[in-house]
Amino acid sequence: MAAEEPGADSGETTHDVQPRNPWTALPWLVRTAVLWSACLVVIVAGLYLLGRIALLLAPLAIALAATIFLTALLDPVLLRLRRLRVPAALAALLTVLLLLGILVGVGALVWNLTASQFDQLSQELTQGVDRSRDFVTSTLPVTDAQLDRLISQARDGLSGSSPDPVSGARTATEVFGSALLALVLLFFLLKDGRSMWHWVLSRMTGPNRAVVAEAGRGGWQTLGAYSRGTMLIAAIDAIGIGLALVVLRVPLALPLALITFLGGFVPIIGATVAGAVAVLVALAANGPTTALLTLAAVIAVQQIEGNLLEPLVMKRQVRLHPAVILVAVTAGTLIAGIAGAFVSVPITAVLWRIIDTVQRHRATATLAVPAAPAG
Template sequence: MLPQPPSRQPSGDNAFQAIWRNPYIRAATFLLLLYLAYLVLGSVSHIVVLAVIAYIIAYLAHPMLVWLEKRKINRAIGVLLTVILIFGLIVLASGLLVTIFNQLSDLIQRLPALTKEFLTQPWFNNLADRFPPLSSVRDQITKISQNGAAGLQQYIQPYIDTVLPYLKANSGALFGGVLSVASIVGEAFAVLIMSIYMMLDYDKLGLNFLRLFPRTWQPFVLDLSKNVGQAVGGYLKGQLIIAAFVGIFIGVALSIAGIPSAPAIGFIAGVFNVVPYLGVVIGITPALLLAASAGGVVKLIVVVVVFVVANQIEGHLLSPMVLGRTTNLHPVTVIIAILTGLTLMGITGALLAVPLAALGKLLLQEYYYPSRVYKDGP
């Protein structure tokens, strides 16, 4: 009988490949890496937030920098002009912020009295007499307004009282008050420096990120990043433009109509309209209360008309024109996404809900519907 040749022991590389071919080993490894990344990000989350803010600034400024480059303006000069423009807008806005914060403070303190005055209007009492359920509704509204005002005064008023003296003392320069807080200055400076470098090397950021992935994955990652930029980035840019329009339109229209605290109401409507429809819903409540105390039924009708017109312009003109196919979501889908985001993560979830829903729809259209799994089944 011939002797058997000695069995060859698998080399280290072959042994590793044999183990790595096991799908459970790969899945466990990826889960472990994700968990480690979660721990690391959790420990440096504040730094990550600052970096994300800096990237958002660079992302929003990139189209303007490209526009300047097409007109033979060096990118470094374009970045300098962008920074000067941002500071200039902040300085110019500081004077308006004084008025807005004053009016917000006054509005919060007057909310219970305005509600009581609104509910004691003769026309409202006549309606309550004809429709008894309105009486219980009136009591509930009074209770809610009092509790809501107390909550606003407890949580918001201290911030207004802190910011307002700085704004008044530095109405020509918003940063006059902020400079007194060293930590805020340090963080603002860090964001500024990071955003400047990101604006200068914006294209290189994407290439360096792409190189982190294996070569075979890079075409897919590049295509996916374009879709993410289209869905999420396009939505953010478009919604900021829409929110600014809604705030300015409502503030100016209510000022012309003679509604008190019109700039503050416009500011509230614009800020909250970063979440679709939320600005109009939140802004109309104080506007109606102020209109009832200022001019009765006529001004109430004017306020309703202003907000309805703003809502219609947003829904039928601005959103299709500015957002286009970036989202193209049905209003019911938007509302469900916002409510889901509010339930899961509060206001942060509401802010993220619509762009994530838009991204999900785009991923379905680009990857799932054309796939063999969708066409032929699993």
């Protein structure tokens, strides 16, 4: 008689009981949320670390950002000189000298025309703020003491401590050193930038080389389009608002146009601040009617710029949603102040173009893989 299997007499079949994985026991929605949260924490931590490093090396970071921005802006000039068979070193030197000539010439012209008017501009702004305060206290349930306290707190927060001569001298030295370093790096990037990029690509093998090449090309095109488009749009805004101020006979039209041009390099926030300054000066100089007309002109110019000029100049490859721009400008300002506000949007646009290029390349590669035969 055959031996009975253990447990056969009980009529029960034994099964191996495997311990259940706690991770798989979680609902799929919870697992997805945990994974995305972990990725977000890693990304934010990496960006924060990079921001802290950039703050520690602020002069170098500003010089590098200015160099890359100017290189993308001046690259078409260099290419035109190279097509005329100008040697690379001479073409780069001529491009840098052209930039210096434009900056020095425009700076000297603007200084001669507006230097004597900035004191008057400060007085007009003070008068405009006073008239705005009178309007607020007369129409809203806010007393003069409460409003003065709010204004004093905001002024103290903006001004900070009293200026330190040593700190001011150090800041001036750092600015001069950053500008000099940016010019030297600009020359070398214009001269050898493409060969440097080809050297980087030559060190890569496999399919990653094509992805990096396409992503780098797309990011560089985006930065160039952004730099040239931003300068053109800022100039158009300055001319439009400046002409409106001249027609309305608002004083200090040229300094206000200059502020509008500089504000154009900080999307949304810069234009809003520049428009508010123009309205305050118009209110102080010519009263509420001219201020309202100035406000209407500023809004009209900005609407034409945002809905007509920007889509034509920037193209779709550079355009970002206004919410993304606001978040980027705010984050850049919090991390690196005014310099961060200037560079946050181009960095975001370039990163988005690189990520989009990589995703499209991977999607194309996935579709190109033939399906395995059945059976």
